[in-house]
Amino acid sequence: MKLIALGLNHLTAPVNLREQVAFDAESAGVALQALAREPGVEEAMILSTCNRTELYVSVSAGAEDVPQAWLSRQHHLTAGKLDEFLYRHDEDEAVRHMFRVATGLDSMVLGEPQILGQVKDAYQQARDAQVLRAPMERLLQHTFAVAKRVRTDTRIGAHTVSVAFTAVRLAEQVFTDLRQACVLLIGAGDTVELAARHLVDKQVRRLIVANRTLENAQELATRYGGYAISLGDLPQHLAEADIVISSTAARQPVVTRTMVEKAVATRRRKPMFMVDIAVPRDIESSVGELDDVFLYGIDDLRQVIDDNRRSREAAAREADAIIDLQVERYMAWRRALSLRNPAVDLRQHAETYRDEVLEKARAMIARGKSPDEALAYLANTLTNKLLHHPSARLREAALSGDMDLLHAAGRLYGITEKPEVSED
Template identity: 80%
Template sequence: MPLIALGLNHLTAPVSLREQVAFDAAVAPQALDDLVRQPGVEEAMILSTCNRTELYCSVTEGFEAIPGQWLSRQHRLTPQRLDEFLYRHDEQDAVRHMFRVATGLDSMVLGEPQILGQVKDAYQQARSAQSLRAPMERLLQHTFAVAKRVRTDTRIGAHTVSVAYTAVRLAEQVFTDLRQACVLLIGAGETIELAARHLTDKKVRRLIVANRTLENAQELAVRHGGYAIALADLPRHLAEADIVITSTASRLPVVTKQMVADAIAARRRRPMFMVDIAVPRDIEPEVAHLDDVYLYGIDDLKQVIDENRRSRELAAREADAIIDLQVDRYMAWRRALSLRNPAVDMRVAAEAQRDEVLAKAQAMVAKGRSADEALAFLANTLTNKLLHAPSARLRDAALSGDLDLLHAAGRLYGLDPDDDVSA
């Protein structure tokens, strides 16, 4: 049952395509259910973030193309439109890819920690949809253990620069002193929370939080000394903002070109700096054509991020070494699934012999033989039957000098003095 990882990310596809193939939390469960109903798809998980959309699937051999075809149909794209941007990893390469994604080695921000939480969310989503079986369930548990070890054993997480921090740093380059700036944050998720923390550290003059659910905006605003507004009130407050940072899960833009044009006019042409780190985008791309507006998208942050990447490249190489070892271990476990387990056969044979001898002992009692005589027969006969075949093989091994089998038997039965089975 081949394992494949299929998807596109910030390295292979522009944001305009990434937003087309994104799955939000509302549609993902139904999409997962549909995906595992496809011919040959045995297991599936969908990982969809601002920088990537990926399918992880176990499929019946010969059906490897099904997930890619499904992805095209799901988003009403022709295979020709999508194929040139897709990557696909098979078997151990798929395992390695999942490990690298979860540890942040495949992220725009090398080593960023948020992706692990997103992988865990995708896992919980797949569990709720009952789209996982033992192989991928084991793979995900292994993935989380690998990510924890990489964080513990390397410095990949030291001085990481999140997308939120990068947006704030970029704003600081435009507005030299953020203590004089009014910042509007749109959204209330983890990315906006991180941005709010960084802005609070910079002691911004004013902080406004806008969200579709006013209660969520209020909770975030209270924690960081700002004030909250409903998303519906955004047009009335946009002109107050020198800096706008937005990251929502909306499928449609929440900031239109007309809204920004009106805000710039109300500001009497004072410039406005805007960072859209959402996929799909929160700000209409046409806003970039307005005078006195400086709009940056998530792909524009790459240059700033790359400056901080070099300091973590050594840690990334150490992380890759850990990942390579763990890939081998998981694949060994996966290969074992396809092998016949001799322990099962041994137990079945032993139980059959037990039942045969027990029936004879019970028959002895029924014919008037004493219980002690029947028990002695049961113990001696069962011992002889269970040990006959291995004893014959070990006798032949001793005569032929097969030391490997002799040592293996010692370990198997706990008789090898060099093998501490209690360790």
């Protein structure tokens, strides 16, 4: 089997393409089973976040191109549309890529911790779909251990700037005093909760949380002193918001241009600052064309994030050194899977000889031979059969002076050299 990591991310593809190939939590399980049914696919895992969609698959020989073809078909894309945006890593490079992703080294925010939880979610989805076998199961467990070690042994997580924090920081640059701002958070996942935490730290004047499930919105709003509404109530409350930060798993925009136009009119042209960190996008892209609206998408945050990246680059180099070592350890284990265990072969040969000789000894007794004669035949014949090939090879080694083989045989059979006895 060959291990392949195939995907696209914030560095290789624009957001409009990333949102076309994204998988939500509901569709990922069905998609995994469909992928696992493809010819030659032995194992599969799908990692889909706001910044990346990746397939991790083990395939048999000749099936290396199956995952890419499946990804295009799955999202009804024309053949070749993804070619220039995709990256592919094979075998040890695929392992290295997974380790770097899980440790945050491949993230827009260098060292951000949220990606590890997303990898764990993807792992659980694959387990639930029953599309993992021992090699990838071992790889994922190894990945989690590597991520933990990198966090412990380096400062890659020190002063990490999350996407949520970056969105709040950007909002603070527009509204220098967030204590005078009303903020609308759309969604109730980890990213939105991180944003809520940062906003509370900034003592934001008012916090509104909107979510498809009102109970989830209420739970989050209660924790951070906010007010909860359902997505259906967005049009009535949008005009109250000076700042909108949105991150849902919706497949279609939850904030439309029409909704924002009405909100801006109600606000009497008072500016609105909007950050859409969802993929697929939550806010219609044409909203950015409106006067008095400042719309930032996930890719627009990159410059702000890059400014904070340099302080963690030394830690990233340390993390890569750890990863290089762990890649080799995992690959050594994986290579061992493809090797036949000589101990198994040796035992099988010995058992075959035993059964043959035992059958002949029983036949001797059946023909009237004495049990002692049959046992002697069994012992002598079995000994000769088991030792014939090793003895022949050792004679050849002695004649040719192959001391390595002679010493190895001694270790193999547990034979130690006896010291010579003096004749004095």
